[in-house]
Amino acid sequence: MAKTRLGYICTECGYKSLRPLKRCPYCGEFGTLHPEEPETARSSTGKTLARTHDTVRSVPVSQIRTDSSPRYETGISELDTVLGGGLVSDSAVLIGEDPGIGKSTLLLQVCRELSHQARVLYVSGEESASQISMRAQRLGAEEEDIYICSESDITVIASEIELLDPDVIVIDSVQTVYSPEISSAPGSVAQVREATSILVNLAKRRHAAMLIVGHVTKDGSIAGPKILEHLVDTVLYFEGEKYDSLRLLRAQKNRFGSTNEVGVFEMTEHGFREVTDPSGVFLDHSRETAGCCVTCVVEGTRAILAECQALVAGTALGTPRITSTGLDRGRLAQLMAVLDRKCGLRISGSDVYTSIVGGMKLSDPSLDLALAVTLVSSLQDKPVPSGTVVCGEISLTGEVRSVPQIEKRIREAAKLGFREFILPAASYETLLQQPAGKAAEESISRIPVKTVSGALDHLLAGWRN
Ligand code: TYD
Numbered sequence: 001m002a003k004t005r006l007g008y009i010c011t012e013c014g015y016k017s018l019r020p021l022k023r024c025p026y027c028g029e030f031g032t033l034h035p036e037e038p039e040t041a042r043s044s045t046g047k048t049l050a051r052t053h054d055t056v057r058s059v060p061v062s063q064i065r066t067d068s069s070p071r072y073e074t075g076i077s078e079l080d081t082v083l084g085g086g087l088v089s090d091s092a093v094l095i096g097e098d099p100g101i102g103k104s105t106l107l108l109q110v111c112r113e114l115s116h117q118a119r120v121l122y123v124s125g126e127e128s129a130s131q132i133s134m135r136a137q138r139l140g141a142e143e144e145d146i147y148i149c150s151e152s153d154i155t156v157i158a159s160e161i162e163l164l165d166p167d168v169i170v171i172d173s174v175q176t177v178y179s180p181e182i183s184s185a186p187g188s189v190a191q192v193r194e195a196t197s198i199l200v201n202l203a204k205r206r207h208a209a210m211l212i213v214g215h216v217t218k219d220g221s222i223a224g225p226k227i228l229e230h231l232v233d234t235v236l237y238f239e240g241e242k243y244d245s246l247r248l249l250r251a252q253k254n255r256f257g258s259t260n261e262v263g264v265f266e267m268t269e270h271g272f273r274e275v276t277d278p279s280g281v282f283l284d285h286s287r288e289t290a291g292c293c294v295t296c297v298v299e300g301t302r303a304i305l306a307e308c309q310a311l312v313a314g315t316a317l318g319t320p321r322i323t324s325t326g327l328d329r330g331r332l333a334q335l336m337a338v339l340d341r342k343c344g345l346r347i348s349g350s351d352v353y354t355s356i357v358g359g360m361k362l363s364d365p366s367l368d369l370a371l372a373v374t375l376v377s378s379l380q381d382k383p384v385p386s387g388t389v390v391c392g393e394i395s396l397t398g399e400v401r402s403v404p405q406i407e408k409r410i411r412e413a414a415k416l417g418f419r420e421f422i423l424p425a426a427s428y429e430t431l432l433q434q435p436a437g438k439a440a441e442e443s444i445s446r447i448p449v450k451t452v453s454g455a456l457d458h459l460l461a462g463w464r465n
């Protein structure tokens with residue numbers, strides 16, 4: 001038999017190369033080519049396979065019994081919502097983010113709640129049993145029956161699962177788990193993939209729910225992006241600044257629910273506290289200063305007020321610098337170009353820094369208008385009047401496009417005491433057609449705008465000078 005020569009495979013797109021390249025020539029990603037692993041016996045292509053059984057085994061979908069797997073309520077409603085209504089038994093959930101964001105803390109809190117209804121095993125390859133116990137004390141979980149296992153060898157962990165037969169298993173973290181049968185180091189792509197697939201299979205076979213922690217690599221992906229995500233049912237990510245106490249939990253993939261919902265948490269001395277009504281927590285309250293503007297985004301079923309901040313400064317270097325935290329850089333560049341061409345400004349030649357208060361990551365196009373207003377406010381050093389919320393998408397022609405769920409956004413702004421809501425003219429029309437829309441929230445005045453310059457005229461008098 002001809003010997004198969006192993007090469008390198010791109011974990012991003014699957015491109016194969018015989019040489020260890022720094023950059024994948026196909027998808028252009030850096031550092032994604034890893035040594036290919038030998039595949040187990042493969043049937044030669046084109047060979048007709050012998051029939052294995054004589055009666056049809058496939059079942060019509062209408063005849064499949066749907067005794068859907070039970071769900072555990074984790075007792076943390078923000079997490080339950082993100083999971084789509086609780087933790088499904090015999091499912092695997094991956095939680096990823098940078099170290100120090102609070103994954104172990106959240107999972108130990110989940111264990112505390114679940115230990116009343118299920119047998120819980122917490123496997124940690126990162127901390128010793130006494131360290132976990134100290135953390136449990138801090139979280140008020142030391143009294144609970146949580147089984148702690150400080151192990152990294154997959155064979156030991158598997159035996160432990162067989163013997164204890166837990167209903168819920170936490171693996172903290174998958175990067176520390178290793179299989180002695182694979183020569184590569186713990187945390188390598190081969191090890192992580194092997195460990196995850198063994199653990200997920202084991203959990204499914206035993207109808208246990210498994211929560212796996214995965215650290216993200218420096219490019220923001222969980223140990224070679226697509227490798228683990230397809231092995232699990234749900235992928236959750238934390239968002240937020242490490243040095244700030246607010247955290248957002250989002251599902252990036254969910255086989256049992258929507259991926260739109262976000263969970264909001266606050267890190268306290270005693271672990272995470274749920275923020276069930278996140279109105280206003282993402283506002284900075286530094287009113288009447290140039291370079292900030294409040295907008296309202298819709299995340300899942302909730303409208304949340306967010307604050308954009310910007311600093312436009314004369315560039316010291318030949319090439320201006322654009323930094324955007326929590327915002328899409330391409331979108332920002334596009335907005336700057338629209339402002340230059342349609343409003344006669346000169347933003348593109350300056351250094352531009354933008355961010356969202358609280359470390360939220362936003363991609364809702366309805367924040368375009370607020371971001372544009374923030375940029376001009378900083379450039380011209382004119383503050384946006386306090387008590388104003390700005391909402392609208394901006395097209396390449398400088399017009400303000402309608403946004404969905406405008407009523408919900410206005411209601412949220414009114415609830416927090418804002419007095420003026422700048423909205424797209426098209427959304428205003430829709431609002432007028434709805435009988436309920438007219439009557440609701442008289443405390444807030446609605447100002448329809450058609451173009452970005454119209455919005456600037458209203459908010460920043462004299463901005464053209
Ligand atoms: P940790 O859960 O260990 O993060 P990860 O597992 O994602 O690496 O905790 C992160 C930070 O949270 C840590 O710096 C200390 C802080 N913390 C609190 O503020 N309050 C608490 O009750 C706990 C347990 C941790």
Ligand code: MG
Nearest residue numbers: 103104126172
């Ligand atoms: Mg940890």
